[in-house]
Amino acid sequence: MENILSYIPLDISLIAENFDRFLYGVWTTLNLTVLALVFGGLLAIPMAIARASRHRVLSPLVWGYTYVLRGTPLLVQTYLIYYGLGQFEAVRQSWLWDPILSSAWWCALIAFTLNTSAYTAELLRGAIVDTPKGEVEAAIATGHSYGLRMRRIILPSAFRRAIPAYSNEVIFMLHGSVVASTITLQDILGVGRWLNGRYYLAYEGFITAAFLYFLIVFAITRVFRWIERRYLRHLTRRETTTATEMTPEPTR
Amino acid sequence: MTGISALKINDLHKSFGQHEVIKGVSMEANKGDVIAILGASGSGKSTFLRCINLLETPNSGDVFLAGEKIEMKQNRHGETVPANIRQVERMRARLAMVFQGFNLWSHMTVMENVLEGPVHVQKTPRAEAREKAEALLAKVGLSDRADYYPAHLSGGQQQRVAIARALAMDPDVMLFDEPTSALDPELVGEVLSVMRDLAEEGRTMLVVTHEMSFARDVSSKTVFLHKGEVCEEGPPAKLFSNPETEQFRAFLSRMN
Numbered sequence: 001m002e003n004i005l006s007y008i009p010l011d012i013s014l015i016a017e018n019f020d021r022f023l024y025g026v027w028t029t030l031n032l033t034v035l036a037l038v039f040g041g042l043l044a045i046p047m048a049i050a051r052a053s054r055h056r057v058l059s060p061l062v063w064g065y066t067y068v069l070r071g072t073p074l075l076v077q078t079y080l081i082y083y084g085l086g087q088f089e090a091v092r093q094s095w096l097w098d099p100i101l102s103s104a105w106w107c108a109l110i111a112f113t114l115n116t117s118a119y120t121a122e123l124l125r126g127a128i129v130d131t132p133k134g135e136v137e138a139a140i141a142t143g144h145s146y147g148l149r150m151r152r153i154i155l156p157s158a159f160r161r162a163i164p165a166y167s168n169e170v171i172f173m174l175h176g177s178v179v180a181s182t183i184t185l186q187d188i189l190g191v192g193r194w195l196n197g198r199y200y201l202a203y204e205g206f207i208t209a210a211f212l213y214f215l216i217v218f219a220i221t222r223v224f225r226w227i228e229r230r231y232l233r234h235l236t237r238r239e240t241t242t243a244t245e246m247t248p249e250p251t252r
Numbered sequence: 253m254t255g256i257s258a259l260k261i262n263d264l265h266k267s268f269g270q271h272e273v274i275k276g277v278s279m280e281a282n283k284g285d286v287i288a289i290l291g292a293s294g295s296g297k298s299t300f301l302r303c304i305n306l307l308e309t310p311n312s313g314d315v316f317l318a319g320e321k322i323e324m325k326q327n328r329h330g331e332t333v334p335a336n337i338r339q340v341e342r343m344r345a346r347l348a349m350v351f352q353g354f355n356l357w358s359h360m361t362v363m364e365n366v367l368e369g370p371v372h373v374q375k376t377p378r379a380e381a382r383e384k385a386e387a388l389l390a391k392v393g394l395s396d397r398a399d400y401y402p403a404h405l406s407g408g409q410q411q412r413v414a415i416a417r418a419l420a421m422d423p424d425v426m427l428f429d430e431p432t433s434a435l436d437p438e439l440v441g442e443v444l445s446v447m448r449d450l451a452e453e454g455r456t457m458l459v460v461t462h463e464m465s466f467a468r469d470v471s472s473k474t475v476f477l478h479k480g481e482v483c484e485e486g487p488p489a490k491l492f493s494n495p496e497t498e499q500f501r502a503f504l505s506r507m508n
Contacts, residue, residue, distance in 0.1 A: 134355035138414075141305055142369040142421065143345030145337075152372055157359045234359050234401035 011201060015208050018195060025191035026212055032105070032187065033177045036112035037170060043117040048124035049150065062121065069118035074176045077115060082107040082183045108180040116173050123165050127158035160231050167224035171217055188212050255282030257319060258456040259304070259347075259425045264313030266296075266303055273299050274310070275480040281425065284454040288467035288488070291477035292503060297460045298352075300477065301429050304458070305347045306340055309333060317343050318424055345373050348418030352430040354410040356402035362389065362413050363398040369421045381420070388416040392446050408439030415446055426450070428459040464507050468492050476500045 015022075047065070050058035069077070085091045085101055092102075100106045131154050139149035181190035188209045195205030259281045266274040273296045281287050291297040303310040306322070311332055315322045322343055323335035334340045356365050363385060370381040389395050392412040402410050411431055418426055428447070432440045444466055451457060451470045461467060467474045468488045475485040476499075484491060484500045495501045 132355075132358070134351060134353050135357050137307055138349075138351065138355035138357065141307060141344055141347075141349040141351075142417075143341045143343075143373045145341055148372060152368065153357055157357070160359055234403055 009203075010207065011199075011204050014195070014199065014201065014204050018191070021186070021191045021194070022188065022208055022212065025186055025188040025209075026216070028180070028185060028190070029174070029177055029187040030216070032108055032112060032180055032185075033170075033174050035109055036116050036177075037173055039109075039113040040116035040173075041120055043113070044120035044124055045155075047117065047121040048128055051121060051125040052128040066118040066122050069115055070122070074111065074115050075179050075182065078108060078111040078179050078183060081111050104180075104183045104185050108177075108183060108185060111179070112173065112177060115176070116169065119169050119172070120166070123162055123169060124158060127162040127165075128154055130161060131157050160234075163224065163228055163231060167220065170220055170224075174213065174216060174220070255284070257281075257316070258283045258285070259318075259458070260314075260316040261304060262314040262316070264300065264303055264315075265311045266299055266308060267311055273480050274303065276313075277477070277480070277482055279458075279475065279482075281456055281458060283456055285473060286451045286455075286457045286459065286471045288471035288474045289458060289460045289477060290462075290464075290467055290474060290503070292506075294479075295477040296480040297477045298429055301349075301427050301458060301460050304427060305344050305349060306334060307349075315343075317346060341373075345369070345421055346424045347427060348421045348423035348425075349427040349429065350411070350414050350418050350431050352433050354402070354407070354414045354434070356410055356413055356417070358402050361399050361401055362394065362405070365402070365413060366417050366420045369417065374421065385416070385420055388419050389413075391419075391449075392416045393442075406439060407435045408442045411435065411443045412446055415443070415450075419450075425456045425458065428457060428461070430460050430462065432461065432463055462507070464492075464504075476503065478503075 047062045051062040051066070053059055081101075082104060085107075091097060100110075135153060135157065136149065139153045144152065177187060178189040180187045181193055184190075186194065189206075192205030192209035195208075196202050257280060259279075261277065261279045264274055264277045265272065277296075277300055279287065289297045289301070299308055302308040303313075304315055306315075309332060310324075314324075320343070323339060324332050325335040327333045356362075357368065360368065363382075366385040366388060367378070367381050370376040370384070371378055376384075386395065386398070389398055392415055394409060394412055394416070397405060397409060397413075402413065405413065415431075431447070432443050435443065440463070444463060447457070447459070447466070448470055459466070459471070471488050473485065474488040474491050476483045476491070476497075478497075478499045484495065484497050491500070492504070495504060
């Protein structure tokens with residue numbers, strides 16, 4: 001074992017020594033990413049409905065919101081919230097300052113949430129608009145009100161169709177969360193940067209970080225594959241599972 | 253000829269832009285009537301049916317369901333719109349529709365499709381609705397497919413589910429919009445036979461169709477639409493054996 005390790009041009013013991021830091025980095029990354037996805041997702045649902053509607057005020061309003069947030073880099077958005085807002089005396093005096101806007105963690109969470117909400121809203125809007133027209137008509141003809149058919153027919157169908165695209169958004173958000181490391185947070189990349197800064201050893205920290213991100217993405221894709229199998233069954237061919245369902249072979 | 257009026261349509265007009273598709277059609281169905289609506293494509297027969305439950309909003313004309321008028325009003329752009337959307341929703345629940353393209357809710361199983369209207373629109377207790385749904389699926393011969401998704405069924409099976417879904421609402425009138433036109437020829441029979449059973453049970457039905465045999469053998473009254481107007485109507489025996497207008501004669505010879 002000792003021999004093999006000596007051939008790897010990495011200071012493994014340094015990584016091992018700091019492994020608890022990396023674990024804490026994983027926790028910070030997951031924490032920020034998951035919370036941003038949850039809050040962003042919740043924000044995205046009403047925005048997607050408004051965007052898909054032909055409401056003369058709400059639809060363009062949401063369009064503007066998503067256009068701005070998708071049109072600017074997440075890093076810039078994070079800086080604007082973290083460094084930018086603190087410039088205003090009024091912000092520093094307000095009740096929002098002390099627990100929230102002065103904290104890097106909260107600023108990152110707010111930036112990530114707004115960012116993912118814009119992407120998710122557009123993605124969901126597409127899925128809502130793509131709901132088969134006939135299925136919507138069938139609901140109208142059955143006497144479903146607008147709210148009821150949104151809740152029972154359009155959203156459940158749209159959510160399912162959005163799953164594959166949403167898995168990408170989840171991965172992008174995870175990757176985007178490295179931005180947190182630029183505003184002092186010790187997320188996965190933050191720990192890598194810290195290691196590099198302290199020991200001047202770039203590979204140890206960054207390869208470990210890359211490997212950890214890779215592991216998380218691997219887990220995410222597995223989870224989504226399971227979700228797709230469960231919730232997109234209605235779009236796939238039915239598997240012939242039992243012998244009785246199979247067409248018998250013609251006998252000679 | 254006097255019966256209880258189930259559905260009455262008075263002088264219905266509908267235009268798409270400059271093009272008038274329905275030019276004043278009136279029709280009355282008494283309880284138990286089966287009215288077959290025939291016509292070449294473009295004659296406005298589907299549009300007419302879709303105006304009854306307001307999937308298309310007619311420009312003028314009245315629809316009465318069991319004597320109750322669907323109230324319309326003019327909006328500020330001068331368009332005709334429902335006066336009270338709740339009333340329209342209530343009426344739609346009593347006017348079940350079967351579509352050419354089945355339009356089953358693809359993310360729901362067969363059973364969930366049949367339960368949706370009774371449970372969520374009519375607020376029937378789930379257990380009661382389920383019992384009825386099982387009976388209806390048995391009636392259309394699909395008891396063993398209750399847990400299937402629509403995509404895993406043949407067209408004929410899907411359309412029979414759609415009929416069960418419509419029946420689950422206990423509708424006063426059933427509207428069929430070319431229910432067999434999207435089916436492979438060998439699957440048409442199973443759907444028609446279910447519809448034939450419904451007619452025999454005394455269901456009130458308006459059926460837009462290209463199935464001449466269904467119109468001739470099953471309908472109590474046949475209406476032939478031509479260019480948005482009623483061209484010829486009457487008992488099918490009389491209509492088919494003795495067409496009066498040139499248009500209907502031409503239509504019949506094209507269909508045979």
